[in-house]
Amino acid sequence: MARQKNxxxxxxxxxxxxxxxxxxxxxxxxxxxIARAAGTSQSNVYVYFSSKFEIAFAVFDPWxxxxxxxxxxxxxxxxxxxxxxxxxxxxLLHGIAADRSGQTLTLVQALxxxxxxxxxxxxxLIWTMSRIHHMIGGALPSSDPTERNALTHxxxxxxxxxxxxQNLRRGEIEDGLSVDALYxxxxxxVERRSQARS
Amino acid sequence: MARQKNxxxxxxxxxxxxxxxxxxxxxxxxxxxIARAAGTSQSNVYVYFSSKFEIAFAVFDPWxxxxxxxxxxxxxxxxxxxxxxxxxxxxLLHGIAADRSGQTLTLVQALxxxxxxxxxxxxxLIWTMSRIHHMIGGALPSSDPTERNALTHxxxxxxxxxxxxQNLRRGEIEDGLSVDALYxxxxxxVERRSQARS
DNA sequence: ACTCTTTAACGAACGTCATTCGTTAATGCG
DNA sequence: CGCATTAACGAATGACGTTCGTTAAAGAGT
Numbered sequence: 001m002a003r004q005k006n007x008x009x010x011x012x013x014x015x016x017x018x019x020x021x022x023x024x025x026x027x028x029x030x031x032x033x034i035a036r037a038a039g040t041s042q043s044n045v046y047v048y049f050s051s052k053f054e055i056a057f058a059v060f061d062p063w064x065x066x067x068x069x070x071x072x073x074x075x076x077x078x079x080x081x082x083x084x085x086x087x088x089x090x091x092l093l094h095g096i097a098a099d100r101s102g103q104t105l106t107l108v109q110a111l112x113x114x115x116x117x118x119x120x121x122x123x124x125l126i127w128t129m130s131r132i133h134h135m136i137g138g139a140l141p142s143s144d145p146t147e148r149n150a151l152t153h154x155x156x157x158x159x160x161x162x163x164x165x166q167n168l169r170r171g172e173i174e175d176g177l178s179v180d181a182l183y184x185x186x187x188x189x190v191e192r193r194s195q196a197r198s
Numbered sequence: 199m200a201r202q203k204n205x206x207x208x209x210x211x212x213x214x215x216x217x218x219x220x221x222x223x224x225x226x227x228x229x230x231x232i233a234r235a236a237g238t239s240q241s242n243v244y245v246y247f248s249s250k251f252e253i254a255f256a257v258f259d260p261w262x263x264x265x266x267x268x269x270x271x272x273x274x275x276x277x278x279x280x281x282x283x284x285x286x287x288x289x290l291l292h293g294i295a296a297d298r299s300g301q302t303l304t305l306v307q308a309l310x311x312x313x314x315x316x317x318x319x320x321x322x323l324i325w326t327m328s329r330i331h332h333m334i335g336g337a338l339p340s341s342d343p344t345e346r347n348a349l350t351h352x353x354x355x356x357x358x359x360x361x362x363x364q365n366l367r368r369g370e371i372e373d374g375l376s377v378d379a380l381y382x383x384x385x386x387x388v389e390r391r392s393q394a395r396s
Numbered sequence: 397a398c399t400c401t402t403t404a405a406c407g408a409a410c411g412t413c414a415t416t417c418g419t420t421a422a423t424g425c426g
Numbered sequence: 427c428g429c430a431t432t433a434a435c436g437a438a439t440g441a442c443g444t445t446c447g448t449t450a451a452a453g454a455g456t
Contacts, residue, residue, distance in 0.1 A: 002431035003423045009433090027311060031414060041435045043416080048433095052414065111366035112310030113225060122370050129371075150379035157376045158352075160367075161359035168309035169358075172320050173327075178355045181348035189386040195393060200402035201452050207404090229443060239406045241445080246404095250443065 010048045012038040018059045022102040026056055026109035053118035056110035061124050063103050067096045068131050075135045084139035085186055092132070092155060093179045097162035105167040129156055140190065147189065158182050208246045210236040216257045220300040224254055224307035251316035254308040259322050261301050265294045266329050273333045282337035283384055290330070290353060291377045295360035303365040327354055338388065345387065356380050 016037035020029040031052055035042040049055045071091040078084040097104060110118075133152045136143070143151075162175060214235035218227040229250055233240040247253045269289040276282040295302060308316075331350045334341070341349075360373055 001424055003421090003433050005433070030412085042414090043436075044434050046415070108362065108366070109310050111362075112307050114366070125367070125370055147382075149375070150382045153371070153376045153379040154383055156371065157356050157359035157363075157380065159359070160362045161355035161357070164306070164309075164358045164362040165355075168306070168312070169323070172323055173351070173354065177347070178351045181351040182355065184345075184348045185352060185383040185387050188390045189383050192386045192390055192393075195390075199453060201404050201450090203404070228441080240443090241407075242405050244444070 005048065009038065009040055009044070013040070013045055013048055013055065014059055017055050018063075021056065021059065021106040025102060026052075026106040027113065051118060053110055053114055053120075056106055057120045060103060060107050060110075061121075064096070064124065064128065067099075068128055071095065072131055072135055076138055078139075081139045081190065082187075084135070085190070086183060088132070088135050088139065089155065089158075089179060089183050089186065092159055093162050093182070094175070097159045098166040098175050104163040108163055108167045132156065143193065147193065151186065151189070154182070154186075203246065207236065207238055207242070211238070211243055211246055211253065212257055215253050216261075219254065219257065219304040223300060224250075224304040225311065249316060251308055251312055251318075254304055255318045258301060258305050258308075259319075262294070262322060262326065265297075266326055269293065270329055270333055274336055276337075279337045279388070280385075282333070283388070284381060286330070286333050286337065287353065287356075287377060287381050287384065290357055291360050291380070292373070295357045296364040296373050302361045306361055306365050330354065341391065345391065349384065349387070352380070352384075 013034060017029070017034045020033055020037060023029075031045055032042040034055070035045050038045075045055075049058065071088070074091060075084050075088045078087055129152060132155055133148060136148050136151050136155075140148070158178070162178065165173060165178075166175065211232060215227070215232045218231055218235060221227075229243055230240040232253070233243050236243075243253075247256065269286070272289060273282050273286045276285055327350060330353055331346060334346050334349050334353075338346070356376070360376065363371060363376075364373065
């Protein structure tokens with residue numbers, strides 16, 4: 001009944017955006033540079049996406065899901081609870097939140113500059129939390145729900161903290177120290193539990 | 199030797215900026231609205247501040263120092279280590295990071311949109327960390343330096359996490375749960391220590 | 397009191413962006 | 427073979443931070 005959208009253009013826009021966001025961050029990347037790199041005009045970008053914000057999430061969503069899925073595989077392959085927790089914390093904070101490719105910089109900048117109309121699907125956040133919760137359950141099968149929830153929330157909080165810091169307070173605090181500190185506290189929680197049972 | 203700056207104008211700019219940042223956040227506040235509210239012209243604002251970013255920090259710095267000083271008084275007035283730690287965590291996260299007045303929104307937005315030339319004095323961050331470290335030392339006088347540093351870093355990480363979330367992911371995660379979770383982990387660390395000593 | 401110099405103050409630009417508009421022409425449908 | 431739809435595009439539009447050009451206030455030197 002009418003002319004069809006060309007899906008190749010949509011993916012070209014997303015790939016160009018991902019590349020440019022990685023290189024220059026969300027704010028410094030202009031719609032016209034994305035359009036140029038994707039081989040189309042800036043106004044045509046708005047045929048495929050309703051805003052710059054929407055492009056950022058279209059790029060970030062599959063990226064995060066892939067990283068979390070990778071992480072889950074790695075965590076589940078560990079043999080001891082300690083190794084599982086260590087690889088979970090390390091992978092989540094060093095590997096994803098503090099990633100070098102600039103994806104979380106994009107996320108943080110996009111959220112910080114979001115305009116009233118810009119909203120994103122909270123499903124991604126919920127899914128991420130549920131995966132973390134599941135990994136904790138795998139590492140500590142006998143933990144009680146309260147502890148599992150506490151750990152999940154603490155990890156999500158740390159994720160946000162690292163994401164903010166990595167991108168906005170570059171290098172002022174050693175992230176390694178924060179990760180070690182968090183791990184020490186998780187260990188304390190685990191040890192208290194095993195002491196209480198013995 | 200030349201005409202002098204009028205300090206009343208400087209403070210009027212800062213007060214107008216603080217008010218507007220609180221109402222609308224950093225990004226939605228324009229220099230011209232600040233100038234209008236301060237009773238001067240937008241170009242004259244640049245006689246007193248070199249950028250919008252600098253205004254944000256001129257406002258945020260004394261605000262944060264005052265909040266931390268208040269917190270320190272409250273924490274030091276507690277009687278037991280448990281009460282001290284609880285009031286520290288609660289005051290830092292609920293009271294300051296998640297503040298309702300929009301000051302941390304200003305901070306996060308200013309940092310997220312900072313341009314290459316925009317830099318801020320890391321002294322404020324260092325000072326804040328040293329105050330937290332000192333409060334932890336007051337609550338747990340017999341703790342060892344490693345634990346004290348771990349707690350300090352964890353609290354700063356949580357501060358950043360809450361700041362990001364409060365402002366950018368409004369209401370999607372209950373912050374109360376995160377604060378409780380963090381407190382549970384701190385308790386575990388403290389209890390492990392006292393168990394180890396007995 | 398009278399210059400001279402510095403610079404606060406201001407209105408008018410400037411440059412950069414995200415987004416929208418007006419128009420054209422592909423493309424599927426009856 | 428028209429007709430309606432809409433992808434595509436170049437040219438606006440509207441905001442906003444920042445800079446420019448000019449004016450005049452006000453301290454220093456004589």
